Amino acid sequence: ILNVEQSPQSLHVQEGDSTNFTCSFPSSNFYALHWYRWETAKSPEALFVMTLNGDEKKKGRISATLNTKEGYSYLYIKGSQPEDSATYLCAFCTGANSKLTFGKGITLSVRP
Amino acid sequence: EPEVTQTPSHQVTQMGQEVILRCVPISNHLYFYWYRQILGQKVEFLVSFYNNEISEKSEIFDDQFSVERPDGSNFTLKIRSTKLEDSAMYFCASSLRTGGADTQYFGPGTRLTVL
Numbered sequence: 001i002l003n004v005e006q007s008p009q010s011l012h013v014q015e016g017d018s019t020n021f022t023c024s025f026p027s028s029n030f031y032a033l034h035w036y037r038w039e040t041a042k043s044p045e046a047l048f049v050m051t052l053n054g055d056e057k058k059k060g061r062i063s064a065t066l067n068t069k070e071g072y073s074y075l076y077i078k079g080s081q082p083e084d085s086a087t088y089l090c091a092f093c094t095g096a097n098s099k100l101t102f103g104k105g106i107t108l109s110v111r112p
Numbered sequence: 113e114p115e116v117t118q119t120p121s122h123q124v125t126q127m128g129q130e131v132i133l134r135c136v137p138i139s140n141h142l143y144f145y146w147y148r149q150i151l152g153q154k155v156e157f158l159v160s161f162y163n164n165e166i167s168e169k170s171e172i173f174d175d176q177f178s179v180e181r182p183d184g185s186n187f188t189l190k191i192r193s194t195k196l197e198d199s200a201m202y203f204c205a206s207s208l209r210t211g212g213a214d215t216q217y218f219g220p221g222t223r224l225t226v227l
Contacts, residue, residue: 093212
């Protein structure tokens with residue numbers, strides 16, 4: 001059974017703070033790691049797909065790193081804004097199939 | 113920008129009734145998926161579909177569930193006889209290619225409530 005863990009479970013920060021989240025996954029049979037941003041009542045929005053050990057990806061103020069050998073990925077948000085308030089999901093894939101195994105998500109709340 | 117759409121946004125049904133959840137994937141995508149999230153739990157995979165057949169299904173996807181692509185645009189999930197524990201948010205997703213390295217684009221979900 002694949003287990004994907006995310007921490008912390010929730011985070012409350014002040015506007016302007018930088019924050020980071022952790023996604024842990026099995027280091028064996030790794031194929032890809034996906035990050036999604038999910039606002040209530042909207043579709044989960046794809047942020048990154050990461051495949052290579054040492055990958056770093058960036059989208060505006062959001063960036064992510066990947067360590068496949070130790071089985072973790074970090075998501076960073078620089079200078080959080082209230083519109084960053086959402087649930088951030090990571091999902092792991094073993095490759096031959098396309099099935100995504102999700103973590104429970106991290107709920108970020110950014111106070112103005 | 114193309115997006116995955118789902119209808120209805122909320123469905124309430126009585127236990128034992130059949131429900132059909134509908135999805136319109138992104139038009140040039142070839143791979144289709146259903147996931148669900150029971151309140152307070154993780155999003156979990158149900159089934160993947162390609163070339164008019166199921167590619168993979170989870171142990172949740174038993175004989176009560178079926179999927180169909182009845183025409184060139186819709187992708188449906190049918191639950192034949194709903195149970196209380198089927199209450200969840202059901203997400204449809206699509207991707208252009210297979211393999212876990214391709215982005216899966218999600219719809220906004222259908223919240224199914226079984227009474």
